[in-house]
Every structure is written in C-alpha cells, then in structure tokens.
Amino acid sequence: MKRLFLPLAACLALSISAQAQKTTKPAAEEGLQRPKLVIGIVIDQMRWDYLYRFQPIFKANGGFKRMMGEGYSCENTLIPYTPTVTACGHTAVYTGSVPSIHGITGNAWWDNQLMRSVYCSEDKTVKGVGGKSEEDGQMSPKNMLTTSICDELRLATNFKSKVIGVALKDRGSILPAGHSANAAYWYEGKSGNFITSTYYMNQLPEWVNKFNNRKLADSLYAIGWNTSLPKDVYPQYATADVKDYESKPFGKDATGFPYDLSKYIGKDFSKISSTPYGNTLTAEMAKAAVLAEKLGKGEATDFLAVSFSSPDYVGHSFGPNSWETVDGYARLDEELGKLFAFLDATVGKNQYTAFLTADHAVAHVPGFMKENKLPGGVVDDMGMMKTMNTQLKEKFGIENAIVSMHNYQVHLNHPKIDSAKLDDALIKKWIIQYVKKNEAVANAFPTDEIMTTPINKTLREMLANGFNPRRSGDIQIILKSGYIEGGATGTTHGLWYAYDAHIPLLFYGWGIKKGKTHRETYMTDIAATIAALLKIQMPSGSVGKVIEEVMR
Numbered sequence: 001m002k003r004l005f006l007p008l009a010a011c012l013a014l015s016i017s018a019q020a021q022k023t024t025k026p027a028a029e030e031g032l033q034r035p036k037l038v039i040g041i042v043i044d045q046m047r048w049d050y051l052y053r054f055q056p057i058f059k060a061n062g063g064f065k066r067m068m069g070e071g072y073s074c075e076n077t078l079i080p081y082t083p084t085v086t087a088c089g090h091t092a093v094y095t096g097s098v099p100s101i102h103g104i105t106g107n108a109w110w111d112n113q114l115m116r117s118v119y120c121s122e123d124k125t126v127k128g129v130g131g132k133s134e135e136d137g138q139m140s141p142k143n144m145l146t147t148s149i150c151d152e153l154r155l156a157t158n159f160k161s162k163v164i165g166v167a168l169k170d171r172g173s174i175l176p177a178g179h180s181a182n183a184a185y186w187y188e189g190k191s192g193n194f195i196t197s198t199y200y201m202n203q204l205p206e207w208v209n210k211f212n213n214r215k216l217a218d219s220l221y222a223i224g225w226n227t228s229l230p231k232d233v234y235p236q237y238a239t240a241d242v243k244d245y246e247s248k249p250f251g252k253d254a255t256g257f258p259y260d261l262s263k264y265i266g267k268d269f270s271k272i273s274s275t276p277y278g279n280t281l282t283a284e285m286a287k288a289a290v291l292a293e294k295l296g297k298g299e300a301t302d303f304l305a306v307s308f309s310s311p312d313y314v315g316h317s318f319g320p321n322s323w324e325t326v327d328g329y330a331r332l333d334e335e336l337g338k339l340f341a342f343l344d345a346t347v348g349k350n351q352y353t354a355f356l357t358a359d360h361a362v363a364h365v366p367g368f369m370k371e372n373k374l375p376g377g378v379v380d381d382m383g384m385m386k387t388m389n390t391q392l393k394e395k396f397g398i399e400n401a402i403v404s405m406h407n408y409q410v411h412l413n414h415p416k417i418d419s420a421k422l423d424d425a426l427i428k429k430w431i432i433q434y435v436k437k438n439e440a441v442a443n444a445f446p447t448d449e450i451m452t453t454p455i456n457k458t459l460r461e462m463l464a465n466g467f468n469p470r471r472s473g474d475i476q477i478i479l480k481s482g483y484i485e486g487g488a489t490g491t492t493h494g495l496w497y498a499y500d501a502h503i504p505l506l507f508y509g510w511g512i513k514k515g516k517t518h519r520e521t522y523m524t525d526i527a528a529t530i531a532a533l534l535k536i537q538m539p540s541g542s543v544g545k546v547i548e549e550v551m552r
Contacts, residue, residue, distance in 0.1 A: 034534050035510035037296035037352040038153075039304045039343065042090055043332070044172060044312035045493065046358035047320060048077070048502045054237065054329050057229060063336020064506075067356055071508030072550045073516040079360065079501040080522045081465035083407045083494040087120035087171045088466070089359025089523065090307060094148040094176040096527030096542030098465035103145035104175065105471040110404035110411040112470050117404060118143065121174045123199065130195040130204040130212070131188045139170045139186075140199035141179050146541030148178035149527040150303050155180075156536035160300035162293055165307075166194075166286045168273050172307030172359075182293075185285065187278075189270025192217045194285055207292035211285060218265045220277035226258035227323070228330055234323045245367025246324075247317040247490040249274040257323060274317060276331040278310030283335050287342050296347035301534060307359075308332065319365035319491045353510045353533065355526060358503040365491040369482050376482025379440035381405045388434055395430065396422055402431070407466075408485075408494065409447065409473025410435075424474075431475055440483040447476050462496045507550045517549050 051064065051073075058064045067073075081088065081098045083106055091097070091104040099105040104120050111118045121139045128137020147155075150163040165177030165184035173184040183201065185194040185208065193212040196204065204212075227234065234241070242256040250259050250271065264271045272278050286306045289295065295302040311328055318324040336356075343352055369376030385405045392401040398420050404411035410431055417424050428446055435444040445453045450463050455478075463476060479485075484492045493500045503523065511533050524544035531538040532546040 032535060034301045035351060035353040037290075037302050037304060037343070037347050038530065038534070039306065039352060039354045040094070040176060040530075041336070041354060041356040042093060042172065042176065042305075042307040043356065043358045043504075044086060044167075044169065044307055044309045045315040045360060045362050046311060046504055047361040047499065048075070048504045050320075050329060051504050054326065054333075057233065057237070057326070057330045058333045059337060061337045061341075062333035063340055063356075064333050066337065066340055067354070067506040067508040070514060071354075071506055072513050074505040074507075074521045074547060074550070075516055075518045077357070077503050077505035077521045077523060077525075078498075079503060080462060080524055082462045082496045083466060084360040084496070084500040085407070085494050086169065086312065086359050087175060090172055091144055091148075091175045092523050093357055093359065093526050094150060094178065094305065095144070095146050095539045096149070096524045096531075096544040097146050097539065098524065098543060099471075100465050100468050101146060101541040101543070103143060103468055103471065105466060105468050106407040107171065109406050109471040110473065112411070112414070115403070115415065117406070118471075121171045123197070126197045126199045128188075128195055128197055129201060130191075130193050130208065132190040136188060136190065137170075137195045137197045139174055139197050141174050141177070141181075141184075142199075144175055144179070147539045148176065149530050149539055150176065150305060151178040151180045152531060152537050152539055153301060153303055153534060154178075156534070157300040160298065162295060162298065162302040163305070164289045164293060164295065164303075165305040166282060166289060167307035168278050168282060168309035169307065169312075172309050173305070176305035176307065185289075187273070187281070189268075189273065192269030192272075205292065207288060211288045216281055216284060217269045217272045217277075220272060220275075220280060221261040221265045223277075224258055224261050225275050225277070225327075228327055234326055237326045238321050238323050239368065239371075241323045243322070243365075243367070245365050245371075245489055246319065246322060249313070249317045257327075273310055274313040276310060276314070276328045276335075278313065279308045279328075279332050279335050282306065282308055282310075283339050286339065290343070290346055296343075296352060308335075315362050316490050316492060319368060320362060321364065321368055350510055353512060353530075354508045355530065356504065356506045356508075357523065357526060360493045361500050361503055362493045363482065363484055363491050363495070363497075363499050365489075366482065366484060366486075367488070374482065375480065376484075377440055377480075378486055378488070379438060379479060379483055380487075381485045384435070384438065385410075388431060391434070392427065392430070396420075396427060398422060401427060404473065406473065408477045408479065410475035410477065411473040412475075428475055435475070435477055440479050441477060442480045443478040445476055447472060447474060450476065459496055462501075511552055512550060513552050515549065517547075521547055 123140035127134035165173035167173035168187040170186040528544040
C-alpha cells in the first residue's frame, strides 16, 4: 500500500501544481492595486516657506494649490544630513538613504583612494549620446552605492515598468532614475539638446531627436524674460528689483527686468537654465516622454522622475527676496498646473500618484542680511586653503598639504604627509586652530571625532549621516548661521540650518489622502512611503519610515 500511495501522492501533487500554474493570475488581476504612473517632482532649491509666502500669487489651477488643496502636505520635512546640496538631495529622495550609505557625499568630492576630485555622476567608461562631443555626456549612476525606488519598482514588476528621468542637470536626472532606468535625459548647454549616455543607449530615440530639433530654447529666448505679474505685486514679496548684491548671469549691463534674451539665439543655449523658461523646457520634455514612451499605458506602473533645475540657477544668482525668484515661482506654479492637466488628459485623473519636494532650500544673500541687520556673511574657502597651504609649507616643510575643501571639510594629502613622516595629528591641530580664528566659523574638529565632540545632537546626527570614509574629509568646518562660502554677490546652500534643510513635501493623486501633518518627517521617508503605496520593497539602503498618514 505504501508503494502505491507514494506515486499516487506525487502525481496528485504534480496535477495540483500544474493546475495552479494554469489558473494563477498576475498580481494586478488578483487585486493588487497600483497607480498607472508615479511622477516624482524635485524642485531644485525650494524653501518650505515659499508654499505660504508666495501662496497669494499661485493660481487656482496652478500646481501648488492643486497639490495643497487636494493632496497631503508634510509641513515639517527636514533633511537629515549635511551637506544640503543637489546631488545628495536627489539621491536621498529616491534611495531613502543618507550619504554615509548611498555614497553621494556632494556634487563632487575628494576620493581618498583615487586622490582626485570626483564628480557625482561621472563615468569615464561610457560616452555621451546626442551632444556636441562624446566626452560631454560621460555620465551614469555608478557612483551611487544603493538602489533607488525606481530600481525597486523595476525589480518588483520583472522590469516591465518603464522608468525615465528628465532634468536640465545631469545629476537631477541620473541619480533619481536609478541604476536600471530605461533612460535618463539631461540638457547640454553647448548644443541646446537633451542628451544621454551609452550607459542607457547608443543613440537617441527618434522622439528625442524631434524634440531637440524644435530648438525650443531659441523660441523662448525670442520672448525674453519680463515680469509676469503686475509690477506693484513684487514689492510685497521682494526687495527692489536691482540690488548690488545680486549676480548678473546675463551680463554686467543686464541689471533688472526686462531681460533681453534674443542675443543668445543660436549662440548660447546655456542661459535658458537661469530663467523660468528652463522649467518650461523641462516640462515639455517630460510631456514628450509620457507620449512617446506611452508612460502609464502598460500593464505595470511606470515612473517619471522630473527635476526642475532652473529655480536653483535663479536662486543662486538673485536670492530668495528677489523679483526674479518671485516671478520664477509664479511661472513654475503655472507650469506645474499645465503638467497636471496634461497628465489628467493622457494618463487619467486619479490614475497617477505625484509627490513634490526639494533637494535643498537656500540661505538669504549675505548682502541682504547685512542690509537688514541680520547675522550673516561670506567666507572665501579657496582663499583660506591657499593661505593655509602656504603657512603649512613654512611650518612643516610640505607643499599642498591640503588637497581639497569640498563640502565644508578639509581633505589632507595623506600620501605626501606619510612620505614626509609627519604627524598628521599635529597638522590637523594647526589647521583647526587656524580655521577657528575666522569670523565665519562656529566650530571645527576632526571628522573621526564627530561622535565624541560636544555638539548639538541634531547637528551630530546630520554630520554622521553625511560622512563616508572614502569620500569625506579629515576636518569638519561648521559655519555660523547666515554665513556662506562664496563671493560678494548671490547666495548658496549646504549647511545644517533650517533655511537650508527645511523643505516642502506634497503628495497628490492615486492612493493619497487630503490633509496635512506638522509632525517631523524626513526627506528619507519619501522612498519608503512610495514603496508602501506600491507594495514593493524599499530601496536597499533605506533608513526612512513610512508616512502612514499620507495614504488612504
């Protein structure tokens, strides 16, 4: 009986297994619900307070009021690391991780093994596609050490999901789209084209060539940049139109509105980035990608990662309290409204999920701060490095002991110091004493003492989250509030203070509740929340938590 039973049992098991294989349906048919498309929107350089400060100039059919009125706002979203710069921010949003883990420690960094400066998305093993030269587009996500939420979506759907990245900046497109993206496109100022690299493909798709051949930048240059709101509106949100502490990206004689851009037609395609028309160019490219790649039309959820880079260019030049920033955000609001209307018509209203955040915020222009009796100023980091190297040579007999001042850190030339048999502890001590004498510096200490130096707990955690042994420096410099690295005009970002680290976070569309929370949330929570919404694995280095209040 036993001999008869075992073969029968085996046959029965095989029969059941075969039947199960015939009748098992794909997850989507079994009730696993997902949106047709996820669109991630990163505004390069947006302070959280812009949502309310500029709210009166946002239109009823614009993007910001739609997301705030119909979606969910996380009002107290913070960046949990330093430095608060573009590459780190885009990577953290999509990986749910921090520089110490995902490896993108700055827009560039000094690599302690390669002994050279490394750009965040550089990749000399690939070639550019669609640009002026193959070298111009030598970019890929290879320096990012973890997966992104886009990678996890591709894995979860057995690579049926399409992932496309679009931005003016290469790092704003490449890093969010992840390692397994179908494509990432970025703008080349030399040619006026959106380009890519052989990491993704060997030639541009025909739809991208057609888009590039339209030469939209020239058409937008012909319009020029004038105020889009009545002129009496701007003084309610900004200082005078012309200020000495503002930069002049369009030439020394172009000091205020209106800006004649016609001189750049057919000659200089890069200037479009420093105008709101860079957002127009980005939005139109994103729409073209949706149509040509049929995003949201397949059996699996697709992902469009869009970064609007122009607010950063405008913000760096003119600052938060400028007419240009006010006008830029009024126009961006309108651009976002048009993008959502387009998605309603092509993908379907409530058929896509959108989130909007920023990679970082920004400090006020030091000149503006001084004008209004507020603390702030400028430090010349490269001048400081030059002076220290001169004095270190006199004291220790070594040339170029400091090789970099990337990301508010001092990087030492360890091979030279070791070969000279010098005590690097003495060199560090001398540098720290020198740096602390600078009016702009609040503190300085060795990076291997981050966890033991008596500093504020929040600051310590942010510094530790930003430290990667291979890609970080030997000495950490903490600037005082309101101080920046730079010159007499314009502003920047990168520090731990709220003006750099407090960012907007809005969710909207499929699966999203209407409401808001004031509890503390973090940039790193975004990927975990999208993963929970899609019911997929969170990225490999994720340290974020799901924002449960957001989801229905």
